[in-house]
Amino acid sequence: MTTHTPSTLERERRAYRRGRERRSVLIAIASTLAFAAIVWVTIVNTEGWANVQQSFFDPAVAAEALPKVWDGFLLNLQVLAISVFTVGAAALVLALLRTLRGPVFFPVRMLAAGYTDLFRGLPFIIVLYLIGFGLPTILNERINEVVLGVLAITLTYSAYVAEVIRAGIESVHPSQRLAARALGLNHVQTLRRVVLPQALRKMTPALMNDFISMQKDVGLISILAAFDAIARARGVVATTYNFTPYVVAGILFVLLAIPTIRLTDWYTARLREREQTGSIL
Incomplete structure (x- = not known):
């Protein structure tokens, strides 16, 4: 040998x-x-750092606030879990409406385009105020905060996600549609079997980024008087006069986002590597 x-x-x-x-x-x-030495000299080894530690990083206050903030954080997770499905369904419908061809569908395309323009332009906090306080006033009845939060998130993020899906659909070469129709597939079958599977690979990184943003904005439902992580942290701050509970809530949201962020980076790098090596996507 x-x-x-x-x-x-x-x-x-x-x-x-x-x-x-x-x-x-x-x-x-x-x-x-x-870098660590620079941070030590310019930040940690200063007179004001002790005050910063006491006001924002007090272990005793953090231990007191964590159970309460965690209970509120479960509400944020509930709203997020429901919103993933409602946003996905609404965005897919909007994207399909915007990609309809032919002059007969012009009014539908215009309505879908107006919707996406409106809710991509409106700040999310204004949508929360309009839905959270305006809708119960119009209906003259109390609506559950989870329902209001999911509705506000769906209205806003379906507009963003719809544009991502539409861009992914339109990135598929027209020859793919023509080939599918030549094989006898109708419009719906062409979308489901040919167009959407190819578009999904290209729009996944952008969809993941929108999901990360949605994870963060779920914390704003405290505006609706919902007892979420931010509201619970605010309650502890009001009694302790210490801002550590806000840091605790922020850490929970960061820990929620990190796995998705790393997954997005990994998938984007993998997609780039496959494109550079000439693999079929």
């Missing part, structure tokens, strides 16, 4: 690559230590 022996040139290349890797690691370590 013969073993392969690298040539002198190949050994030199491997040694060069190992040297570059070691150099990169050393540079990364040195830059990290330098």
Whole structure:
């Protein structure tokens, strides 16, 4: 059995690559230590840092606030879980309406375009006020805060997600539609079996980013007098005169978003790598 022996040139290349890797690691370590030293000198080792720690990072207040904030955070998760389905369904309908072809569908396309323009332009906090306080006033009855929150999020984010889906649908080459129709598929079958599967791969990173943004904005439902994480934190702040509960609530939202952020980065890098290597998407 013969073993392969690298040539002198190949050994030199491997040694060069190992040297570059070691150099990169050393540079990364040195830059990290330098950054930590700058942070220590300019922030931590200052007179005002003790006040910052006491007002925003008090462990005793954090331990007191965590159970209450967590109970409110479960309400945020409930609204988020429901909104994922309502936003997805409404956005898909809007995107399909905007991609309808033919002059007969012009009024429908205009209505869908007006909807997306309106709710992409309105600040989310204004939508919350209009839905949360205006709708119960018009109907003259009390509406559950979860329902109001889901409705406000659906109205706003369906407009954003619809544009992402529409862009993904229109990015599929027209020849794919023509080939599907030539095989005897109707319009609905062409969308379901040919267009949407290809569009989904291209629009997934943007959809993930919208989902991350929605995770963050769910915290604004405290405006509707909902006892969510932000409202619970505000209650503890009112009794302790310390802002640590807000930091606790913020950490919970960050921990919720980090897995999605990392998944988005991984998927985007994987998609880019496949495109650069010429793989079929």
